[in-house]
Amino acid sequence: xxxxxxxxxxxxxxxxxxxxxxxxxxxxxxxxxxxxxxxxxxxxxxxxxxxxxxxxxxxxxxxxxxxxxxxxxxxxxxxxxxxxxxxxxxxxxxxxxxxxxxxxxxxxxxxxxxxxxxxxxxxxxxxxxxxxxxxxxxxxxxxxxxxxxxxxxxxxxxxxxxxxxxxxxxxxxxxxxxxxxxxxxxxxxxxxxxxxxxxxxxxxxxxxxxxxxxxxxxxxxxxxxxxxxxxxxxxxxxxxxxxxxxxxxxxxxxxxxxxxxxxxxxxxxxxxxxxxxxxxxxxxxxxx
Numbered sequence: 409x410x411x412x413x414x415x416x417x418x419x420x421x422x423x424x425x426x427x428x429x430x431x432x433x434x435x436x437x438x439x440x441x442x443x444x445x446x447x448x449x450x451x452x453x454x455x456x457x458x459x460x461x462x463x464x465x466x467x468x469x470x471x472x473x474x475x476x477x478x479x480x481x482x483x484x485x486x487x488x489x490x491x492x493x494x495x496x497x498x499x500x501x502x503x504x505x506x507x508x509x510x511x512x513x514x515x516x517x518x519x520x521x522x523x524x525x526x527x528x529x530x531x532x533x534x535x536x537x538x539x540x541x542x543x544x545x546x547x548x549x550x551x552x553x554x555x556x557x558x559x560x561x562x563x564x565x566x567x568x569x570x571x572x573x574x575x576x577x578x579x580x581x582x583x584x585x586x587x588x589x590x591x592x593x594x595x596x597x598x599x600x601x602x603x604x605x606x607x608x609x610x611x612x613x614x615x616x617x618x619x620x621x622x623x624x625x626x627x628x629x630x631x632x633x634x635x636x637x638x639x640x641x642x643x644x645x646x647x648x649x650x651x652x653x654x655x656x657x658x659x660x661x662x663x664x665x666x667x668x669x670x671x672x673x674x675x676x677x678x679x680x681x682x683x684x685x686x687x688x689x690x691x692x693x694x695x696x
Contacts, residue, residue: 452537456537464480464620476517476608477513477522484539489536493532496525499524524622557644558640562647563648566580567579579593582595586648603649617632
């Protein structure tokens with residue numbers, strides 16, 4: 409009978425010791441795991457902010473209002489997260505598939521399609537983490553005050569009559585614009601006659617500042633336009649916006665020139681072929 413209290417006390421001590429040991433282990437695990445997880449989350453959000461600045465800031469703000477595209481403040485609450493990830497990954501495919509939300513956004517923003525940013529799966533995840541918690545950073549890309557622009561100099565920069573300061577390729581190599589050059593310009597990129605209307609007075613300076621389009625990144629990643637060049641091209645695009653788009657496109661001119669060349673060649677053959685045929689017949693008779 410006297411041994412009962414001692415057994416109860418021993419059991420109590422054992423239970424308390426087990427609880428303390430569990431608390432110690434839990435504390436150790438929290439200290440070792442939580443900082444790493446928090447650091448990883450913070451790092452991912454920071455990477456997402458870097459992606460946003462590189463790929464998105466020309467067309468979007470977070471809390472700074474509309475640019476070429478919508479303000480992304482609270483977008484993760486307005487849209488389904490899976491839809492956002494899919495759209496960020498392949499906006500061109502979403503549009504071609506007829507996705508109703510993507511189609512509505514295209515119509516709402518002057519039919520300027522979002523280019524495929526070419527992000528990796530990891531970059532998409534990081535960008536999502538940043539959009540869910542931008543941490544009060546606006547990430548704005550409002551048009552910084554540009555110096556006064558010269559439309560005539562902007563046209564020279566467009567056509568290549570003046571070289572770009574940082575060694576970039578002049579616009580005409582890939583684009584056309586009304587009243588510029590005999591054949592209008594290149595066809596790799598879109599006609600820029602109405603680019604001022606499409607992008608707007610706020611969006612166009614942002615686009616000129618960062619040139620975020622995938623096909624331009626290879627050339628301009630380290631050769632961005634200077635502020636004065638941005639201002640001059642802006643003035644040129646504002647001026648040329650008043651004209652109709654390039655017609656006919658450069659490809660049509662090549663078809664016309666090719667057709668004329670073919671007709672000339674055919675006429676030459678008609679003139680000289682009878683004589684050549686007679687000479688060939690005479691040569692064959694002599695051999696026979």
